[in-house]
Structure formats: C-alpha cells, structure tokens
Amino acid sequence: MAYSVRFVNPQEHYRRLKPEIDAAIIGCLTRGDLVYRGELRAFESHLAEFVGTRYAVGVKSGYHALHFALLAAGIGLGDEVITVAHTFVASVSAIVHCGATPVLVDIGADYNMDPAKVEAAMTPRTRAIMVVHLNGRMCDMAAIGAIAGRHGLLLVEDAAQALGATFDGRRAGSFGIGCFSFYPFKILGGFGDGGAVTTSDARIAQAISRIRFNGEDRETGEYHFHGYSALLDNVQAAVLDVKLAHVPAWIAHRRAIAQLYHERLTDIPGLRLPPIDGPRQTDVFQNYVVRTTERDQLREHLKTLGVETLVHWARPMWAHPALGLADPGLSDTARLCREVISLPMSAETTEADVAATADAIRAWFLSPVSVA
Ligand SMILES: Cc1ncc(COP(=O)(O)O)c(C=O)c1O
The missing domain is CATH 3.40.640.10 (Type I PLP-dependent aspartate aminotransferase-like (Major domain))
Structure with a gap:
C-alpha cells in the first residue's frame, strides 16, 4: 500500500x-x-x-x-x-x-x-x-x-x-x-x-x-x-x-525527531517511550521504539491511517526452531518482542511526519477502534 x-x-x-x-x-x-x-x-x-x-x-x-x-x-x-x-x-x-x-x-531497561x-x-x-x-x-x-x-x-x-x-x-x-x-x-x-x-x-x-x-x-x-x-x-x-561527512548532521536531525516524538507522545497511559540518552550515553536513534501491550492493534490502526511502522523483532531468536537455539527463558526479552514498535525515523523524517504519527497514536489510545 x-x-x-x-x-x-x-x-x-x-x-x-x-x-x-x-x-x-x-x-x-x-x-x-x-x-x-x-x-x-x-x-x-x-x-x-x-x-x-x-x-x-x-x-x-x-x-x-x-x-x-x-x-x-x-x-x-x-x-x-x-x-x-x-x-x-x-x-x-x-x-x-x-x-x-x-x-x-537478558536485556535491561535500555533494551x-x-x-x-x-x-x-x-x-x-x-x-x-x-x-x-x-x-x-x-x-x-x-x-x-x-x-x-x-x-x-x-x-x-x-x-x-x-x-x-x-x-x-x-x-x-x-x-x-x-x-x-x-x-x-x-x-x-x-x-x-x-x-x-x-x-x-x-x-x-x-x-x-x-x-x-x-x-x-x-x-x-x-x-x-x-x-x-x-x-x-x-x-x-x-x-x-x-x-x-553528513553523518553528524543526520544524527542531530534524528535526535531532534526523537525529541519531537517525546514531546507529542509523552503523557499517554499505556505507551512507554524510550529514554533520550542515558546517564553516560548519547543516542543516535537508529530507531525510535515505543512499547505497548496492544502493539499489533496499534500497528494495524497506524497502517489504516497511512503510517508505516516496523517491528524489531516480533519473536525472540530462540522461537525460530530452525535456528536450533535452546530456549534460555529470557522473560524481559520475550516481553519486549511482544510490545515493541518502531516509528518512522530517518534523516528525511519531517516534523509533519512526526505530527501525523503522534496524532494517529493519540487517537488510538484515546478511543481505540477494534481492528479485525
Ligand atoms: C544489530 C545488527 N547486527 C547486525 C546486522 C547485520 O548487518 P548487515 O545487514 O549489514 O549484514 C544488523 C543489520 O541489520 C543489525 O541491525
């Protein structure tokens, strides 16, 4: 589409x-x-x-x-x-x-x-x-x-x-x-x-x-x-x-886009935002990843409104049987796989893209529609 x-x-x-x-x-x-x-x-x-x-x-x-x-x-x-x-x-x-x-x-709070x-x-x-x-x-x-x-x-x-x-x-x-x-x-x-x-x-x-x-x-x-x-x-x-030579400017842009997402998505119950920077880290935002237990429904909703998202990744690695990995029982990793959704993010993402995405997410959480 x-x-x-x-x-x-x-x-x-x-x-x-x-x-x-x-x-x-x-x-x-x-x-x-x-x-x-x-x-x-x-x-x-x-x-x-x-x-x-x-x-x-x-x-x-x-x-x-x-x-x-x-x-x-x-x-x-x-x-x-x-x-x-x-x-x-x-x-x-x-x-x-x-x-x-x-x-x-397993992973910590920073994924x-x-x-x-x-x-x-x-x-x-x-x-x-x-x-x-x-x-x-x-x-x-x-x-x-x-x-x-x-x-x-x-x-x-x-x-x-x-x-x-x-x-x-x-x-x-x-x-x-x-x-x-x-x-x-x-x-x-x-x-x-x-x-x-x-x-x-x-x-x-x-x-x-x-x-x-x-x-x-x-x-x-x-x-x-x-x-x-x-x-x-x-x-x-x-x-x-x-x-x-353009990478420093692209990183600055990604960080600005992340900041905009933060401002527009900040107080939505049921939606967890990634932190911007850690106590000692400076992030470059390859991805802007939010979490919700209603990930798949939210994704469908965004799709119907024309917003493209990705999931990195929907199944833990050990849940792909052909890889032959024993189940290590990593509960935080397994939960994260069920909840993560990556929002549009690139050096070309615009403020209007963020506004449209954030509005669509707000609409979903304020009045969720059922998606077949
Ligand atoms: C975390 C991580 N490791 C490794 C790779 C592999 O890189 P490539 O696709 O260039 O082989 C990727 C790329 O998708 C990645 O995101």
Whole structure:
C-alpha cells in the first residue's frame, strides 16, 4: 500500500545528495576504479578517524564484520560467546558460523544487554562478550568492559545500529572490536550491502584485511589461510565516504525527531517511550521504539491511517526452531518482542511526519477502534 508517512524515504535521501553521489560514482566508473582502490582506503581512514580507532577495514556487510571480527580473534569450535537474543539474527549467526556457541542473556531497561546477567552466564568455555548497541544507544560499557577485563574476555561490539553514539564521550566501535553495517537504512547507509570493522589492534586489522580477500596479502600475494570474497566495493566506499561527512548532521536531525516524538507522545497511559540518552550515553536513534501491550492493534490502526511502522523483532531468536537455539527463558526479552514498535525515523523524517504519527497514536489510545 502507499503510505503517507513512510518509515524511510530513500528517493528523497538520494535527491538531496544527488550531485555529490553522482560525481563520486561517475568518477570511479570513468577511471575504472572498481576494486580495492583509493576510495576504499580514503573511506576506511575517515571512518577510523570518526570512530576513534587506528584502523577501519571495509567488508561486504555488517554480518561479515561480525563474523570476521570473531575469526580474526581466534574464536572457534567449542568456544562460547555471550550475547543477547534481542538483536538482528546476524549477530548470533556470526557466532554460529565460527563454530562457537552463542550464550544468550537478558536485556535491561535500555533494551540492551543487562550487565548484571553476564557473569552468571559464564562457563570455563566463555571466550568473548558480544554487546549489541541496539536502536542507536550504547550498552553500559563501563560495567561490561570491567567484566570483560576481569575475566580476560574478548569484547566485540555489534555497532551496526550505533555509528556516532557515545558512552562517556567515546564512540561506539572504539571499546572492543567494532562492527558496523552500511545496509541502506542504517545511519550511514550505502546503496546496497556494506560493513566495516574498527580496531586499534594492528594484528586484528591485518587479519581481517586478509580474510575479506580470500586469505591473500595484497602486497605479497601470499595466501595465509582460506578466506572469503568479502571486500567492500570501491564504488560503495566512494558513496559512503561522501555520506560520512553528513553523518553528524543526520544524527542531530534524528535526535531532534526523537525529541519531537517525546514531546507529542509523552503523557499517554499505556505507551512507554524510550529514554533520550542515558546517564553516560548519547543516542543516535537508529530507531525510535515505543512499547505497548496492544502493539499489533496499534500497528494495524497506524497502517489504516497511512503510517508505516516496523517491528524489531516480533519473536525472540530462540522461537525460530530452525535456528536450533535452546530456549534460555529470557522473560524481559520475550516481553519486549511482544510490545515493541518502531516509528518512522530517518534523516528525511519531517516534523509533519512526526505530527501525523503522534496524532494517529493519540487517537488510538484515546478511543481505540477494534481492528479485525
Ligand atoms: C544489530 C545488527 N547486527 C547486525 C546486522 C547485520 O548487518 P548487515 O545487514 O549489514 O549484514 C544488523 C543489520 O541489520 C543489525 O541491525
């Protein structure tokens, strides 16, 4: 159906950037710079500078970033990695595809990993903690970093939704091995799949640059192991480099939109709003997620009024039997899956979009209509 308020607006996104984007793409095509050229290196260097690490390594997707981060750190068969079930499936798949076992822990009030649950989930096989900074909000990195340090565990950050978010002034992806996604609708999105790993560890950066290139060292031609064809395309890197310069303004816009939602939705009984910022976090609002026990009915109501929403995610990961994950009995995660709804949010979301969405939500809570 045609929505009057869309969740995202890729056509408008492109329209605003067209001259810069077209020049970047045409430049690469005209010169024939398609694979592992200057645009990739420039983007990697700007991304590392933005995140606050020594290195950034461009790969095919956020999934590949996670998988390669674990592989480069030596995670493999028999190892356990502690993570959350309230995430995109790729976080967990990356662990499984290394031959390791995901150990799922519950979330706290911020919808992110609850640090209080981590130590109870450890066993002698625990090798790493993979935090997921969901919706643009960072996990409590002071508490989780201290746990990782105390137990000598690797720290991997799934920062796919958190480029530019901070904890104590430090950006996501600079605490552990940082993994980013440039899926088109992320804060920094390409025109297809893309991802990157950030790190200040030269050995990790070197290993990932080889893994993404079938194990080959590009300088010597030596194959160091069996790797993957998973390099970030040069044209995609050229586009991302243009867009990276806009990210601070886009984050400011997302935060302003979140503030507007807050003001317009603030006193509705039965609707829980996300906090804006934590005591030590600055959010970038990849998603603006509200909660209600009548989520599915509200969603239908918004749809009939032309407002597009999404649910991230409706079923806990272990409730997909084909994934073969044991039910860890995480009650907060299960409840969240029944209640969350993501409202329209992007760099192109307008005040009018927020007004229309908020009015429709108010109308529902003030006089709910039954939806078949
Ligand atoms: C939290 C999280 N982790 C991992 C990923 C995987 O990224 P990609 O889609 O680029 O493989 C995503 C993207 O949707 C995500 O939101």
